[in-house]
Amino acid sequence: MHNRMKFMRAEKNWSQADLAQMLEVSRQSVNAIETGKYDPSLPLALRIARLFGKRVEEIFVDIATDREVELRKRHAKDE
Amino acid sequence: MEREVVTMFCSGSSAAKKRYQRDVTYWMIAYVVVVVGAALMVKHGAPVGWHLYFWSVLPSIPVLGVLWRMGLYLREETDEYLRWMTMQAILVGTGVLLAVVLVSDFLRAYAHIGALPPFVAFIIFCGGMAATQGWQWLQNRTTDA
Numbered sequence: 001m002h003n004r005m006k007f008m009r010a011e012k013n014w015s016q017a018d019l020a021q022m023l024e025v026s027r028q029s030v031n032a033i034e035t036g037k038y039d040p041s042l043p044l045a046l047r048i049a050r051l052f053g054k055r056v057e058e059i060f061v062d063i064a065t066d067r068e069v070e071l072r073k074r075h076a077k078d079e
Numbered sequence: 080m081e082r083e084v085v086t087m088f089c090s091g092s093s094a095a096k097k098r099y100q101r102d103v104t105y106w107m108i109a110y111v112v113v114v115v116g117a118a119l120m121v122k123h124g125a126p127v128g129w130h131l132y133f134w135s136v137l138p139s140i141p142v143l144g145v146l147w148r149m150g151l152y153l154r155e156e157t158d159e160y161l162r163w164m165t166m167q168a169i170l171v172g173t174g175v176l177l178a179v180v181l182v183s184d185f186l187r188a189y190a191h192i193g194a195l196p197p198f199v200a201f202i203i204f205c206g207g208m209a210a211t212q213g214w215q216w217l218q219n220r221t222t223d224a
Contacts, residue, residue: 024157025158025159025160026092026093026158026160026161028160028161028164028219029158029159029160029161031219032160032219033160037218038160038163040159041159044159
């Protein structure tokens with residue numbers, strides 16, 4: 001799963017340590033999520049979304065779902 | 080620069096992990112004391128019957144204490160990534176131990192090779208865990224980007 005956390009964190013000028021402190025997790029966790037090594041649980045994903053003032057799906061992107069949407073759009077155009 | 084050096088390796092310590100590490104240290108000190116005590120008792124005291132069984136089983140209690148503390152840590156840890164990494168390390172440690180015991184069992188059954196020496200089971204388990212934690216540490220090296 002892809003996510004836009006690193007980009008959004010940079011926009012707010014927060015370090016990984018700052019974000020980790022706000023989320024009450026370790027900096028390792030923030031780094032692992034940002035680099036895609038670890039997908040957070042739903043409660044943590046919701047906490048992240050609340051902190052950035054976004055919806056979960058605006059931060060976390062399911063690649064398969066995105067492809068599906070793209071294919072459906074193309075299919076609709078072809079029709 | 081100083082901050083970069085400080086944060087080059089993510090520190091994976093939570094309050095629960097610190098308590099766990101402190102308690103495991105106590106259990107391991109107890110283990111050394113009990114192992115030495117039991118060895119001396121069996122060698123010089125020459126116990127027989129249930130006394131011998133008692134002194135033989137006694138050193139396993141601190142090891143069981145460590146395993147119990149691991150379980151407690153998993154319950155106490157609120158950082159899900161740290162908990163996941165610990166579970167991964169425990170799983171690898173258990174897998175390595177099971178693999179070694181399994182191969183040793185078959186070698187013993189068919190090639191008539193002697194059993195594993197005493198004390199190695201927990202060392203193999205800890206070795207598997209430590210190797211996994213070392214690999215995780217390498218994976219988590221990063222600067223605060």
